[in-house]
Amino acid sequence: DIQLTQSPSFLSASVGDRVTITCRANQGLNSYLAWYQQKPGKAPKLLIYAESTLQSGVPSRFSGSGSGTEFTLTISSLQPEDFASYYCQQLNSYPLTFGGGTKVEIK
Amino acid sequence: EVQLLESGGGLLQPGGSLRLSCAASGFTFSSYAMSWVRQAPGKGLEWVSGISGSGDTAYFADSVKGRFTISRDNSKNTLYLQMKSLRAEDTAVYHCAKGDIPGFYGYYGLDVWGQGTTVTVSS
Numbered sequence: 001d002i003q004l005t006q007s008p009s010f011l012s013a014s015v016g017d018r019v020t021i022t023c024r025a026n027q028g029l030n031s032y033l034a035w036y037q038q039k040p041g042k043a044p045k046l047l048i049y050a051e052s053t054l055q056s057g058v059p060s061r062f063s064g065s066g067s068g069t070e071f072t073l074t075i076s077s078l079q080p081e082d083f084a085s086y087y088c089q090q091l092n093s094y095p096l097t098f099g100g101g102t103k104v105e106i107k
Numbered sequence: 108e109v110q111l112l113e114s115g116g117g118l119l120q121p122g123g124s125l126r127l128s129c130a131a132s133g134f135t136f137s138s139y140a141m142s143w144v145r146q147a148p149g150k151g152l153e154w155v156s157g158i159s160g161s162g163d164t165a166y167f168a169d170s171v172k173g174r175f176t177i178s179r180d181n182s183k184n185t186l187y188l189q190m191k192s193l194r195a196e197d198t199a200v201y202h203c204a205k206g207d208i209p210g211f212y213g214y215y216g217l218d219v220w221g222q223g224t225t226v227t228v229s230s
Contacts, residue, residue: 001169034216036152043202043223044144044152049216087152091215094157094166096142101151 002027002090006099012107019075021102023088028068032092035064035073039084047086048073078104109133109219111203116224123193127224129186129203134219137161137181140206142217143188145199145226155201156188159211171197193228200225 003026013019023033031051036044046055048064051071061076075082083106088099115127129141142157156177158165165177176189186203201224204217 032213032215036217038152043220044204044217045220046207046216046218049207049218053215055216055218085151089152089154089216095168096154096157096166098144098152098154 001095002029002093002097004088004090004097004099006088006102008102009100010103010105012105013078014107015078015080017078017107019078019082019104021073021086021088023066023071023073023099025069025071025090029071029090029092032090033064033066033071034089034091035062036087036089037082037084038087044087080106109205111205111219111221113201113203113221113224116201116226118227118229119193120230121194121228123228124189124191125193125226127188127190127201127203127226129188129221131184131186131203131205134205135209136179136184138209140211140214141179141186142204142206143177143186143201144204144217144220145197145201146223147196147199150199153199157211158186160209164211190226193226195228198226198228 005024033051035048038044052064112130143155156167158177174192205219206214207218208214
């Protein structure tokens with residue numbers, strides 16, 4: 001099974017900050033990497049798929065990049081509504097797996 | 108509007124069984140792979156199981172293999188998760204989710220999620 005290691009697990013940031021979250025896989029994913037945002041009590045929301053493609057309706061301050069086994073989610077200028085948890089997911093092979101998550105909190 | 112609505116959660120004792128349902132609407136259900144994803148209290152997301160659009164292929168996480176089965180009734184646009192031999196560690200909110208493009212392999216994300224149904228396993 002493919003393991004995803006997400007870091008950091010927690011980060012404290014201010015509105016306007018640039019934030020980067022990393023997801024490392026123990027094998028190549030052929031770009032089958034997605035990022036989700038989840039707010040408390042809500043279902044996850046797909047932000048980015050295919051490593052770097054923004055889902056329709058997602059603000060352009062979110063971006064994804066990476067290759068092979070290391071991937072990043074970047075929020076260029078953190079907004080109040082971005083304080084949430086973020087998860088990466090690999091869809092390269094079954095069983096699909098998620099990273100452990102990153103909680104972004106207000107500094 | 109594309110929607111997924113889960114039901115069937117509840118409180119039960121260890122060793123018990125439960126069947127969850129996920130009613131889909133607003134898209135051609137039979138064309139899309141579907142997944143169940145769970146989240147234990149205060150924990151992260153865990154993919155549980157996925158099934159092809161036709162229902163003939165399914166995969167499971169190691170943590171539920173042999174105890175859970177997944178199925179779908181495309182005539183009713185409904186996805187199911189049959190859970191047996193439940194354990195305390197199965198306590199979670201269970202979400203169903205849809206693959207973003209038709210097919211069982213090669214889709215890029217889970218683009219529609221239900222709000223979830225809560226399963227609590229406790230004596």
